[in-house]
Amino acid sequence: MRWRRLRRIFAEQAVGYAFVGPFIVGFLAFTLIPVAVSFYLSWTEYDVFSPPRWIGADNYEKMFTDDPKYWKSVYVTFSYVAASVPLRLAFALFVAMLLNTSTRAIGVYRTVYYLPSIIGGSVAVSIMWRNLFGDDGVVNKALQALGLEPVRWFGDPTAALWMLILLSVWQFGSSMLIFLAGLKNIPSIYYEAAQVDGAGPVQRFVRITLPLLSPIVLFNLIMQTIAAFMTFVPAYIITKGEGSPLDGTLLYSLYLFRQAFVFSHMGYASAMAWVMLVVVGALTALLFVTSRYWVHYEAKGGGRA
Numbered sequence: 001m002r003w004r005r006l007r008r009i010f011a012e013q014a015v016g017y018a019f020v021g022p023f024i025v026g027f028l029a030f031t032l033i034p035v036a037v038s039f040y041l042s043w044t045e046y047d048v049f050s051p052p053r054w055i056g057a058d059n060y061e062k063m064f065t066d067d068p069k070y071w072k073s074v075y076v077t078f079s080y081v082a083a084s085v086p087l088r089l090a091f092a093l094f095v096a097m098l099l100n101t102s103t104r105a106i107g108v109y110r111t112v113y114y115l116p117s118i119i120g121g122s123v124a125v126s127i128m129w130r131n132l133f134g135d136d137g138v139v140n141k142a143l144q145a146l147g148l149e150p151v152r153w154f155g156d157p158t159a160a161l162w163m164l165i166l167l168s169v170w171q172f173g174s175s176m177l178i179f180l181a182g183l184k185n186i187p188s189i190y191y192e193a194a195q196v197d198g199a200g201p202v203q204r205f206v207r208i209t210l211p212l213l214s215p216i217v218l219f220n221l222i223m224q225t226i227a228a229f230m231t232f233v234p235a236y237i238i239t240k241g242e243g244s245p246l247d248g249t250l251l252y253s254l255y256l257f258r259q260a261f262v263f264s265h266m267g268y269a270s271a272m273a274w275v276m277l278v279v280v281g282a283l284t285a286l287l288f289v290t291s292r293y294w295v296h297y298e299a300k301g302g303g304r305a
Helices: 002-041 058-065 068-099 106-119 123-132 138-145 157-170 173-184 188-196 201-229 233-238 252-262 266-294
Strands: none
Touching: 002 266, 058 266, 068 157, 068 173, 068 201, 068 252, 123 157, 123 233, 157 233, 173 201, 188 201, 201 266, 233 252, 252 266
16 A cells, blocks of 8 residues: 555656756766765875875865965965955946946847856957967057056066956956846836935945845855856966966966876865865855845835845
8 A cells, every 4th residue: 555655656756756867866976976075085195096095184284284385376366356356246336337228229238248258268268368468468568558568467476366357357247247137126216216305326326226236246246256266267278277477376276276187186186175165165154144234135114134
């Protein structure tokens, strides 16, 4: 009787299992199992060619106490995140507000502004970026045309890092579209009432736009922060995989890649990946906790939820 009941339930839900089956298999094969293996390898010495050897917390100890390049990559990554994320969000919001107007060619403008995000992270664009910022590139020629001294983008660590930051800001399209959708949801009656009360553009932006857009800002902030910590392709292509000059563009993900696939230190690279996961998770949690003080959620009564 019990078996009949189970067979009947399975027959009724077979279609559902058939649809979710590929996802479950893919999740187990390409996410959950690799994550578990990575956690185990982080406690071992493993060079791919020989079996893993358990060494306890030596990888973590070396990372924090005996690897200056590790701390250099941490410094470069935090500098990159701290500069690129706010600039990217500010530029995306600025463009979104420009596009939140009623003009006949607004659809064309939105498409053109979003194009950089479609191709922004590709290898081809990274190569193009490298050519633009070369010693004889378009950027230096433009600086010379303005009477300024050309910049050795590939000879100065700070200039090289700013080159990567500018590439990140250029990829503002996805954030811009989300901001634009949020701006469209703000009722125009609020702006009309503020204008009647004599509020200027700055007051309307500070007292209406920013509070009502704060949930969108939080979402974009979290997504772009995580993406910035994972940035790899531009640094790898532009610096030819070395993080040059003088490790000035040695992002965390690039150093992790070099440890894993250049030096065959898979155990050490796995430990680095887990530390990165913990740091990104902690920062995300911190953003969620602090959001109660600056994110405005419209409740039924008009106050904070």
